[in-house]
Amino acid sequence: MVVEDTNGDVLMAHIASDGQWRFPASDSVPAKFATALITFEDKRFYNHWGVSFMSLSRAMIQNLKAKRVVSGGSTLSMQVIRMSRQRTGKSIWDKLKEMVMAFRLETRYSKDEILSLHAAHAPFGGNVVGLEAASWRYFGHSGKQLSWGEASMLAVLPNAPSLMHLSKNRSQLRAKRDRLLKRLFDRGEITELEYQTALEEELPQSPKPLPQMTPHYMAFLSNHGYQGKRYRSTIDKDLQQEVNNIVQRRYQVNSSHGINNACVLVLDVESKDVLAYTGNTPCKEEDKKHVDIIQAPRSTGSILKPFLYALTMENGELTPNMLLADYPTRINGYAPENYESNYAGLVPASEALARSLNIPAVRLLSDYGVPRFKSNLEELGLSTLFRPANEYGLALILGGAEANIWDLGHAYAEMAAAASGSESSGLISSGVAWEILNAMSSVNRPQIEQYWNRFEGREKIAWKTGTSFGARDAWAIGLTQKYVVAVWVGNATGEGVTGMTGSNTAAPVLFDVFQYLPDTTWFEQPTRSMKGIDVCAASGQRASQFCTSTQRRWVPRPCLALAQCPWHKQIHVSRKTGERVFAQCAEPGEMKQKVYMVIPAIAEQYYKMNHPEYETLPKFRASCLSGDKDFELTYPLPNSSLQIPRLITGGLGQLVFEAAHRQSAAEIFWYLDDEFLTTTKDVHQVQCQPSKGKHVLSITDASGIRIQRSFWVK
Numbered sequence: 115m116v117v118e119d120t121n122g123d124v125l126m127a128h129i130a131s132d133g134q135w136r137f138p139a140s141d142s143v144p145a146k147f148a149t150a151l152i153t154f155e156d157k158r159f160y161n162h163w164g165v166s167f168m169s170l171s172r173a174m175i176q177n178l179k180a181k182r183v184v185s186g187g188s189t190l191s192m193q194v195i196r197m198s199r200q201r202t203g204k205s206i207w208d209k210l211k212e213m214v215m216a217f218r219l220e221t222r223y224s225k226d227e228i229l230s231l232h233a234a235h236a237p238f239g240g241n242v243v244g245l246e247a248a249s250w251r252y253f254g255h256s257g258k259q260l261s262w263g264e265a266s267m268l269a270v271l272p273n274a275p276s277l278m279h280l281s282k283n284r285s286q287l288r289a290k291r292d293r294l295l296k297r298l299f300d301r302g303e304i305t306e307l308e309y310q311t312a313l314e315e316e317l318p319q320s321p322k323p324l325p326q327m328t329p330h331y332m333a334f335l336s337n338h339g340y341q342g343k344r345y346r347s348t349i350d351k352d353l354q355q356e357v358n359n360i361v362q363r364r365y366q367v368n369s370s371h372g373i374n375n376a377c378v379l380v381l382d383v384e385s386k387d388v389l390a391y392t393g394n395t396p397c398k399e400e401d402k403k404h405v406d407i408i409q410a411p412r413s414t415g416s417i418l419k420p421f422l423y424a425l426t427m428e429n430g431e432l433t434p435n436m437l438l439a440d441y442p443t444r445i446n447g448y449a450p451e452n453y454e455s456n457y458a459g460l461v462p463a464s465e466a467l468a469r470s471l472n473i474p475a476v477r478l479l480s481d482y483g484v485p486r487f488k489s490n491l492e493e494l495g496l497s498t499l500f501r502p503a504n505e506y507g508l509a510l511i512l513g514g515a516e517a518n519i520w521d522l523g524h525a526y527a528e529m530a531a532a533a534s535g536s537e538s539s540g541l542i543s544s545g546v547a548w549e550i551l552n553a554m555s556s557v558n559r560p561q562i563e564q565y566w567n568r569f570e571g572r573e574k575i576a577w578k579t580g581t582s583f584g585a586r587d588a589w590a591i592g593l594t595q596k597y598v599v600a601v602w603v604g605n606a607t608g609e610g611v612t613g614m615t616g617s618n619t620a621a622p623v624l625f626d627v628f629q630y631l632p633d634t635t636w637f638e639q640p641t642r643s644m645k646g647i648d649v650c651a652a653s654g655q656r657a658s659q660f661c662t663s664t665q666r667r668w669v670p671r672p673c674l675a676l677a678q679c680p681w682h683k684q685i686h687v688s689r690k691t692g693e694r695v696f697a698q699c700a701e702p703g704e705m706k707q708k709v710y711m712v713i714p715a716i717a718e719q720y721y722k723m724n725h726p727e728y729e730t731l732p733k734f735r736a737s738c739l740s741g742d743k744d745f746e747l748t749y750p751l752p753n754s755s756l757q758i759p760r761l762i763t764g765g766l767g768q769l770v771f772e773a774a775h776r777q778s779a780a781e782i783f784w785y786l787d788d789e790f791l792t793t794t795k796d797v798h799q800v801q802c803q804p805s806k807g808k809h810v811l812s813i814t815d816a817s818g819i820r821i822q823r824s825f826w827v828k
Contacts, residue, residue, distance in 0.1 A: 116344045117332050119351035124250060126332045127324040135324070137246040138344035139234035144257045147245060148229055149303050150269035154294050156190045160225055164191040164216030190232050191216040197235045236272035254322040262308050263315030266298070267291045288317055327354050330393025330406035348387035353380065353630065357390040360626045365395035368603065373614060375606045377407040378627060379523045381598040383530040389597070402606035411498040411516035412602060415580030415616065416470045417589045418491070422511055423467050424529065424542050424550045425490050426482050430675030434549045435462040435654030437681065438474035441716045444792035448508050450476040459721030460713055462654050464553035470579070472512055479511045493541055494525040513582040522591060523600035530593045533637045545643035545670030551576035551593060574636045575628060579616030586610040590620035596634040599627045644668040650679040652711060660684055660709045683712045685731065692732055699738035715814040716783040716790065731818045745775035745782060745815055750825040757828045758803060766803060773798040773813055785812040
């Protein structure tokens with residue numbers, strides 16, 4: 115099999131199953147070789163119908179004079195027939211058969227087609243068959259680039275391929291070549307300068323290795339039905355060589371740290387054509403050198419987050435800068451943590467994506483639904499999600515699933531195409547795609563993504579990194595309007611490497627590739643699929659009547675379905691003390707209305723660290739706390755003495771605390787002895803195993819009301 119680049123240059127060739135270097139037949143024969151071959155073998159080629167009786171007569175006379183066979187008189191057409199029959203004998207009967215078959219060949223094929231058949235199947239010494247294989251094997255380049263000296267040497271070889279042994283018979287071969295060059299000069303086929311230059315050319319000293327630039331891509335094509343064929347790819351040869359060099363240089367650095375494998379895929383956004391395909395590093399065999407990691411499923415880390423944000427936005431459940439919860443969270447026993455182990459309380463969606471925060475993503479997936487997200491990923495082309503959605507759970511967004519670079523690269527290409535105005539994916543509109551890529555291009559990156567600083571300012575790129583659990587997989591995918599570059603780094607054996615992240619190992623490769631690629635312009639804002647609305651400056655949602663600061667902003671049309679800002683509320687406070695009151699515990703004349711941004715107490719403690727302008731919701735006046743509340747702590751009872759149950763196995767069980775809330779969708783935040791336990795929604799029950807002694811259980815909801823209860827454990 116032969117893989118060519120987009121211009122027809124050979125990227126990779128594989129020896130045939132019979133041990134011969136043989137290229138699939140080409141549509142045409144290089145002009146220099148065709149001229150040299152016809153001049154040497156069959157100068158009346160274009161004037162006969164497969165048999166030249168003049169050549170046969172000349173051969174008969176020569177053979178009689180020499181009293182042995184020195185010339186066969188065969189035309190090129192007859193030689194094609196002999197090669198097809200694999201005849202080695204020289205009987206008159208064989209010759210007559212070939213003459214008849216050559217005539218038939220001439221009636222069915224054009225002269226150029228016959229030349230192509232000859233060039234593709236002629237022996238060129240050793241295990242080299244065909245002109246193209248010979249050109250690469252002996253001269254290291256395509257037949258189209260043959261010089262007159264090279265073309266003449268190859269033209270005489272099929273006549274006596276045993277001459278080409280590189281270590282013997284070299285003088286005979288050179289003399290034969292030079293006689294052909296003289297004949298070409300005498301016939302006016304070449305100029306005197308070309309003739310003299312060709313005579314000075316040396317014969318090759320040893321066979322040259324054929325190009326081996328895309329071994330994993332060739333294996334991929336072979337598995338998809340192209341084995342034994344010539345495949346004209348869309349790969350750019352110069353880009354492929356540069357990507358190979360980048361991967362090799364990074365391998366030399368990474369291997370000293372126990373990181374042995376990497377792969378890079380470069381795609382054209384519009385056509386999805388493969389522009390470069392490097393499936394692995396030049397590592398040792400024991401490090402799985404031949405594994406094509408572009409096709410190998412690996413744990414995704416955070417690399418799927420942009421799709422979740424895009425799909426949530428597309429379904430009208432998110433706006434680009436909508437505030438998302440970022441505080442300690444536990445959902446059905448699952449407690450995700452941010453990579454940098456800190457919290458913002460509330461964070462705009464675009465910033466949460468740029469910083470790759472885990473908690474907002476998990477909460478977003480919980481609301482969106484794991485089955486729906488998995489189904490959407492499959493629609494986007496991810497073909498390796500074989501398990502049921504419930505087995506992935508919320509960990510799906512943090513690396514609990516497997517995907518390969520091939521699928522991910524094409525899925526990101528779909529998003530980039532959508533941002534350019536093409537609705538190719540059908541799942542993500544251009545306005546949403548533009549917002550997501552804009553967020554991914556933000557310089558507001560995590561501190562660990564320091565590599566960005568070296569590239570910042572050259573051109574705008576949307577990019578995302580990911581690191582799987584146990585530092586087994588490092589990802590980086592970048593997009594511009596023209597290109598998608600997808601990178602994976604790690605060990606094909608699955609062995610993790612302490613300290614390896616997508617930022618410090620995959621991102622450097624990503625930006626090395628982008629340094630080589632031509633600069634492209636950034637995506638134009640697709641205002642046709644967006645609408646300008648007044649947005650709350652603080653919450654990022656459609657402004658309500660209580661929002662104190664608004665701004666006009668273009669948002670994707672699907673976002674228009676989202677409700678107005680729920681954070682800003684008009685609160686009744688005492689004119690004298692500023693404490694919170696309500697109609698049941700204060701006279702109308704002593705109350706006034708004031709707008710506050712009301713956020714959950716657990717979010718507030720983190721949010722106000724980064725927002726000094728934030729004004730905390732005032733406490734209720736003491737006389738108002740006896741009124742009805744939206745929620746209540748139903749167990750344990752005040753000052754109760756509890757005993758932890760013992761299990762059948764003999765171990766200790768857990769206590770079950772319980773609360774109730776009038777609002778079915780409300781969240782309750784639980785604390786034990788001022789340490790955060792969990793968040794509950796819908797069913798407000800928490801299991802816990804406190805130590806013996808006195809404890810204080812506290813709960814709070816989004817309104818800021820806090821209930822505390824003391825109890826003892828025996």
